[in-house]
Amino acid sequence: MVCGNNDFFTELPGEFTIREGKHIIFLTHGHGYSVYNGTDRLIRRAKALGADTVMFGHTHCPLVEYREGIMLVNPGSISLPRQQSRKPTYIRMSVEEDGEINYRVYEVE
Numbered sequence: 001m002v003c004g005n006n007d008f009f010t011e012l013p014g015e016f017t018i019r020e021g022k023h024i025i026f027l028t029h030g031h032g033y034s035v036y037n038g039t040d041r042l043i044r045r046a047k048a049l050g051a052d053t054v055m056f057g058h059t060h061c062p063l064v065e066y067r068e069g070i071m072l073v074n075p076g077s078i079s080l081p082r083q084q085s086r087k088p089t090y091i092r093m094s095v096e097e098d099g100e101i102n103y104r105v106y107e108v109e
């Protein structure tokens with residue numbers, strides 16, 4: 001877990017990277033990277049950290065998109081979805097035996 005913009009009394013880290021399967025994943029809530037204005041800053045930070053995947057939140061809009069060599073992953077929100085459909089979403093991540101990772105967005109009906 002990482003600290004969000006409303007987590008005022010927490011020891012959670014603001015961001016970190018982990019290795020999973022074949023990938024290096026950069027985790028951040030995203031509010032420090034202007035994610036409402038796009039993912040350019042997230043991508044730049046991921047590249048600087050040597051990561052190939054970014055997991056973030058903050059927008060409450062689900063996203064699984066491969067751009068500029070970086071996999072961008074946002075599960076959206078179960079409680080306060082903000083994408084057009086306003087359907088609660090989450091992501092299931094599966095790490096395959098060969099180390100590849102698949103992400104799939106699920107909508108809660």
Ligand SMILES: [Mn+2]
Pocket residue numbers: 004005006029031057058059
């Ligand atoms: Mn937020």
